[in-house]
Structure formats: structure tokens, C-alpha cells
Amino acid sequence: GLPDAAFWWKERATCCKVRARRFGSQRQLVVVEPSSTAGVAVLKLKNLPVNSFSLEFLTELIINLEKLENDKTFRGIIITSDCPKAFSAGVDLREICGKNPAHYTEYWKVLQDLWLRLYLSNLVLISAINGPCAAGGCLIPLTSDYRILADNPKCLIGLNETRLGISAPFWFKDPLVNIIGHRASEHALQLGLLFPPAEALQVGIVDKVVPKDQVQSTALSVMTQWLAIPDHARQLTKNMIRKPTADLLVKHRDTDIQNFVSFISRDSIQKSLQMYLAKLKQNKD
Numbered sequence: 001g002l003p004d005a006a007f008w009w010k011e012r013a014t015c016c017k018v019r020a021r022r023f024g025s026q027r028q029l030v031v032v033e034p035s036s037t038a039g040v041a042v043l044k045l046k047n048l049p050v051n052s053f054s055l056e057f058l059t060e061l062i063i064n065l066e067k068l069e070n071d072k073t074f075r076g077i078i079i080t081s082d083c084p085k086a087f088s089a090g091v092d093l094r095e096i097c098g099k100n101p102a103h104y105t106e107y108w109k110v111l112q113d114l115w116l117r118l119y120l121s122n123l124v125l126i127s128a129i130n131g132p133c134a135a136g137g138c139l140i141p142l143t144s145d146y147r148i149l150a151d152n153p154k155c156l157i158g159l160n161e162t163r164l165g166i167s168a169p170f171w172f173k174d175p176l177v178n179i180i181g182h183r184a185s186e187h188a189l190q191l192g193l194l195f196p197p198a199e200a201l202q203v204g205i206v207d208k209v210v211p212k213d214q215v216q217s218t219a220l221s222v223m224t225q226w227l228a229i230p231d232h233a234r235q236l237t238k239n240m241i242r243k244p245t246a247d248l249l250v251k252h253r254d255t256d257i258q259n260f261v262s263f264i265s266r267d268s269i270q271k272s273l274q275m276y277l278a279k280l281k282q283n284k285d
């Protein structure tokens, strides 16, 4: 059967704390502030320049989410970026290029942890997407309850993995299918589409598009609507809807790690990721 959720979280939390001690960074990569609305925290992603998912950043993010989840004064979180260039550039390519299988294993496990922490959160999660959001970066919006995107042509959003010569894992694909449907996902995933705001709204990958300076205030007013519902009823409903999707990862996470490590270790895959990273460095503004 599936591992008992409480036991599992306790074990993973200990791992995160050990890892956090290992990094011992002075930089604060995640900033949590109370909002003007009671019970609502604003969590700001601050891994400059583009909030790419380094192992250290993921660890800090999970620890902060866990603290909020366990703090009964909070009922909702608005997740946004404190980096002017991006909401998130997704997986930090330096974590999955030129490292060893043990590193890839650890990295993937932590990324899965983040997904589970977000997808099964009892809190209301609203993504206030105030910058570009690519591939793994969409993990946060796609596991949120509501997504608001800034109306700016630079704010592209989507799972563009195929453009890097890789494939999004099933647990990125499943929430996308749940949100935008099967046909639109087939199209978006195979072509690695990054949607500009109007198209993102039309396909349904975001729920609202507003001017950039209104993203935060809109997130707060949407949050107020969600918090008008009694927590227990909303949580039971959220769990009922999401559990089948979450169970697939809980059940298959070891196989998923093995598949990832063998795929990412291939020379051809390493080459295409290195080329993509080099191209990113050339195409600077």
C-alpha cells in the first residue's frame, strides 16, 4: 500500500533540514511576509537572477512551505517572484548537466517533494505570476489552486521541455491535462509551447491576466473569495479531486527517479542541455 502520509512527510522534513544545514547559505532565497489580509502569507521567490530551481533553493522553498502548512494561523499563500527577470526559469540546468547519478537522484527526489508538498497542500495556493515561467517553473502555478499572470509580452508560460530535447515527466503533464484538457495538452507539450498572456488565458493555463502592477492586489482579492469557504469543506474537496493524480507519483516515485537518472545521464541528452545553456548565455538582452 501507499506509505502513511504523516510518516512520509516527517521523514522528508528531516532530510530537508539536514540538507539545509549542509548548504548553510547566508542568502535568503525565499522570503515569507504576512499580507494585509489575515491568515494570508506572501511567499516571494528570490533566487536571483531567474529563480531557477537549484537544490539549495528547492530545499529552502520546501522548508518554508512546510512551516506555513504547520502554522495554524495561515489559511492561504500567495506565491510570487522577487526577481525582476522571471517568475521561474524552471530546473537549474547546472543541476542536471555534468553531475553524477547520485546527484541526479537526490535532485529529482527533492523536486518530487516540492510537487507533492504543493499539490497536496491544505492551504489555498495562488500563483501571482509576475514574470516568465518556463518548464519546471510551471510546477508552482500548475499545483496552485488559482493562477494570475501579468499582462506583459515577456511573461510567457508553458512546459517547453521538448525544445530542450527532453520530455516533461508525467507529474508535470497530469496537472496540465487536468487544467487545460487532453487535446490542448497534447499540442502544448509536444510543441513545447510558451504562451503569451492572451493565449495563456484562452487555453486556460492561467485563470486571469491583469496589468503587472495589479497582480498582487488581484491575488489578494481572489484569495478573499477562496477563504470565504470553510476550510474543512474546501480541503476535503481539494483532496478528493487531487488524490488520484498525487497517488500516481507517490506510488511510482522510485521508478520515476530511475527513469530520470538513466535518461539524463545519456550523452546525447547531456549534449543538448549543454547546447541550450550555451545558447541562453549568448542570447543575453
Ligand SMILES: CCCCC/C=C/C(=O)SCCNC(=O)CCNC(=O)[C@H](O)C(C)(C)COP(=O)(O)OP(=O)(O)OC[C@H]1O[C@@H](n2cnc3c(N)ncnc32)[C@H](O)[C@@H]1OP(=O)(O)O
Pocket (backbone or CB within 6 Å): 049, 050, 052, 085, 086, 088, 089, 090, 091, 092, 093, 094, 132, 134, 135, 136, 137, 160, 161, 164, 166, 167, 168, 169, 260, 263, 264, 277, 280, 281, 283, 284, 285
Ligand atoms: C526528463 C527530464 C525532465 C526535466 C524537466 C526539466 C524542466 C526544466 O525546467 S528545464 C529548464 C527550462 N527553462 C527554460 O527553458 C527557461 C530558460 N531561461 C530563459 O528563457 C530566460 O533566462 C528567461 C526568459 C527566464 C529570462 O530571460 P533574460 O531576462 O533575458 O535573462 P537571461 O536569459 O540572460 O538569464 C539570466 C541568467 O540566468 C541563466 N539561466 C536562465 N535560465 C536558466 C536555467 N533554467 N538554468 C540555469 N541557468 C539559467 C542564464 O544563462 C543567464 O546566466 P548568465 O549568462 O550567467 O547571466
